[in-house]
Every structure is written in C-alpha cells, then in structure tokens.
Amino acid sequence: MGERYPDGIEEQHVGIHRWHRSASPLSFLVLAAVILIAVSGALGGFPNPSRSADAPKARLTLEAPEIARSGMVFEMRLRVDAADAIARPVVAVSPGYWHELTINTMIPAASAEAYGNGGYRFEYAPLAAGSTLLVKVDGQINPALVGGTAGRITLFDGETPLVSLPARIAPRPHGGAPLMDIVLRASAVFVILYLLLRLLGKRELGQLTPFELLVMIVMGDLIQQGVTHNDFSLTGALLAVATFGFLALLLSWITYLFPAMERLLDGKPRVVVRGGTIIADNLRRDRVTRAELESEMRLAGIASLRDVAWAIIEPQGKISFIKAEGGAAEQQDRGDPV
Structure with a gap:
C-alpha cells in the first residue's frame, strides 16, 4: 500500500519542480518589462522633441509632444527667427493638427486671430531682421482623440507663405501624468512605506487595532494622490501597481538569493x-x-x-x-x- 497523504494533498504537491510559480523569474521579468516600456518614453512623458525648417527670410522651430495620452496637459513652443524683416508675421496652424485639442492659453496673445488660408491664423507685430518671436501654447488632449492628429504649421508674411513644417501627435493609452513620473513616485513611496513599516515594529505588522486600521485606510488614499497625482487612468493605475509588485518581487528575490540580506530587510525573530x-x-x-x-x-x-x-x-x-x-x-x- 502506498503512502497515505493528508486530506487535500496529492502526489503533485510533493513533486519537486525547477521553478515554482512564486519562485519563477517570469513574473519579475514581466513587471520589469512594463516599467521599462514606460520609462523608455514609448507611452509619453519625455521632453518635447524639437524640429525646425529654414527659409531665406526666417527659421521656424516647433517644440511639441509627438506622443500624448488622453487628458494630458502639454506645452508647445513656436519660435520664429527672422533673417530678414517680416512686415506681417502670421503663424498658421492647420485644423488637422489641433483636432480634438483644447488650447488654453497662447503667450504672447496675437494682435489678430482669424481662420482662413492655412487654418487658424495668428498675426503678430512686425519683426525686424535678426529678431525673434517666441510663442508659448498650453493645451490639453481631449478624451475623444482617436488615431492621432497631423497637419502643418506655416509662417506667413501677410498672405505670402515663408516656411512650413509638419506636425503630428500620436495617442497612447489613457493617462494624465507622465508615466515615467508615476514609476519614480511609486518607487519613492514604496521605499517610504517600507521604512515606515520597519519603524512601526512587529506589533503593528501583526495586529491592527480599529484606529490603526483607519490610519492604514487613510494612508492608502494619501499614497494614491502622491503616486498617480491627477492621473485617474487605467494605465496609470496599472503602472503604479506593477511598480509596487516589481519592487516587492525584487526584495523577495534579494532575500531568496542572498540569505544574509534577509535579516536586514525582513528583521529577526x-x-x-x-x-x-x-x-x-x-x-x-x-x-x-x-x-x-x-x-x-x-x-x-x-x-x-x-x-x-x-x-x-x-x-x-x-x-x-x-x-x-x-x-x-x-x-x-x-x-x-x-
């Protein structure tokens, strides 16, 4: 007669596997990949790229995000360097580029605004040779944006086009704050929480009084505000959770691979x-x-x-x-x- 196992235990529970699910590096690698995708800038959050176009009378430079997410607040900078005098500088933005964007402010304000040749037209004071016009635009991506935007920004002297350059915005999954920023915030909060729990001692880890439970609940809400800020998107939440999970697994692997670190990180009985x-x-x-x-x-x-x-x-x-x-x-x- 074979060995009798306790109720609920079978031969498969006794077998030795090379990688148990909890000890497999797969989950560690998956979470690390999610974080690397975010910090690489593939989902947005890096400084705005700059592109320029030159013409005999002026140089036009655009600094604007090319990757953005729904609800994201962005800053755009237009720079005009006049090589020759421009009597009526007009910056025209094609409708396709500002499709499903909310433009909040433009500094300095244009002396005249219109819609016509070239799209949305903003006329400024005359530019002397060698002078510069810098326009700062603050806007936000509308939730309805799907498929991205594309168009052109053109500099006119009155009705005469001088120089033009293409512009586009590619949407990414929903989010309001730079994803790399969420990773950094989540990492900082994780370290703070870890140190806080170590300072609280074993008693708070092992038993929570009603008041301590209430404090933990309130703490969770405070942590959410500090980690995701104003980002209420699914992407931001998943990234914050993935960062916490990655760091927790990292600590687990450190104590698993280096037993000497276990007493330092987990404490001693x-x-x-x-x-x-x-x-x-x-x-x-x-x-x-x-x-x-x-x-x-x-x-x-x-x-x-x-x-x-x-x-x-x-x-x-x-x-x-x-x-x-x-x-x-x-x-x-x-x-x-x-």
Whole structure:
C-alpha cells in the first residue's frame, strides 16, 4: 500500500519542480518589462522633441509632444527667427493638427486671430531682421482623440507663405501624468512605506487595532494622490501597481538569493518568553504588553506561562508558542477571531 497523504494533498504537491510559480523569474521579468516600456518614453512623458525648417527670410522651430495620452496637459513652443524683416508675421496652424485639442492659453496673445488660408491664423507685430518671436501654447488632449492628429504649421508674411513644417501627435493609452513620473513616485513611496513599516515594529505588522486600521485606510488614499497625482487612468493605475509588485518581487528575490540580506530587510525573530519567564526588555521593544501576550497564549490554547518553553515574535508580527510538555510548535496569527 502506498503512502497515505493528508486530506487535500496529492502526489503533485510533493513533486519537486525547477521553478515554482512564486519562485519563477517570469513574473519579475514581466513587471520589469512594463516599467521599462514606460520609462523608455514609448507611452509619453519625455521632453518635447524639437524640429525646425529654414527659409531665406526666417527659421521656424516647433517644440511639441509627438506622443500624448488622453487628458494630458502639454506645452508647445513656436519660435520664429527672422533673417530678414517680416512686415506681417502670421503663424498658421492647420485644423488637422489641433483636432480634438483644447488650447488654453497662447503667450504672447496675437494682435489678430482669424481662420482662413492655412487654418487658424495668428498675426503678430512686425519683426525686424535678426529678431525673434517666441510663442508659448498650453493645451490639453481631449478624451475623444482617436488615431492621432497631423497637419502643418506655416509662417506667413501677410498672405505670402515663408516656411512650413509638419506636425503630428500620436495617442497612447489613457493617462494624465507622465508615466515615467508615476514609476519614480511609486518607487519613492514604496521605499517610504517600507521604512515606515520597519519603524512601526512587529506589533503593528501583526495586529491592527480599529484606529490603526483607519490610519492604514487613510494612508492608502494619501499614497494614491502622491503616486498617480491627477492621473485617474487605467494605465496609470496599472503602472503604479506593477511598480509596487516589481519592487516587492525584487526584495523577495534579494532575500531568496542572498540569505544574509534577509535579516536586514525582513528583521529577526525576538524571544519574549524563555522557560516560562517573560523577557520584559524584548516585549518593550515591540510595545507588547503582558496582557496582550497572555491573550495570545489563550488564543493558542495555553493556560499558563509555566506551559510555555518559548514564545517568539516572528518578523511577520506573529507570535509562535512552543509548549514545554511536548515541544509542538503552535503559531498564532495575531488578530484572528476566536
């Protein structure tokens, strides 16, 4: 007769696999790929590219995003360097380029605005030879934008075109803040949270009072504001979660591959009862009272300190009791209902 397994356990649970799902590097690599795509600028968030076009009378330069996401606030800069005098400088933007864009401000304001030859036309004061006109445009991508925009920006002298250059915006998944910024914010918050939990001690990790639970809930809302800012998109949320998951897996792999780092990152167990005697200094370090210890003993089915050989606060905040009689280890999860 073969070996009898406990209920719910089969041969497959005993077999040794090269990579268990929790130890497989696949999840680590997938999360790392998501973050690398974001920081590469493939989804937007890098400084605006610059392109120029030259003509005998002027040089036209455009700094504007070519990759943007729905709801994204952007800045566009138009620069005109006059090589010769321009009596009536007019900057014309074709309708296709500003399709589904909301233009909030243009500084300086044009002396005259119209729609006609070349699209949206903005006329400015005359430019002398060697002078420069710099126009700053602040706008936002409308949620309805699908497929991107494309058009031209043309500099006129009155009705005479001088120089023109193409312009386009390619949409990416929804988002309002630069994705690379979300990665950096999430990484910073992860480090702060990790240090905060280490400072709070094992007691807060193992058991939450109603007030501490409320603090954690409020903290979660504060963290969301700090990580995603005004980005309420699915992409931003997934990237923030992926960053947290990646860093958590990174810590897990570090402690798995380098056992010496485990005590530094996860902490060390602390003995609070030895041979039925309470070690008060260790209890004090984790802010655990004698009443709390006795409550955990009762939950573990232990009536008296005389029956405890060892009581140990584990790095996860749980208290492990080893009975004096049989030596059987019983681990009680703090906060479990009776």
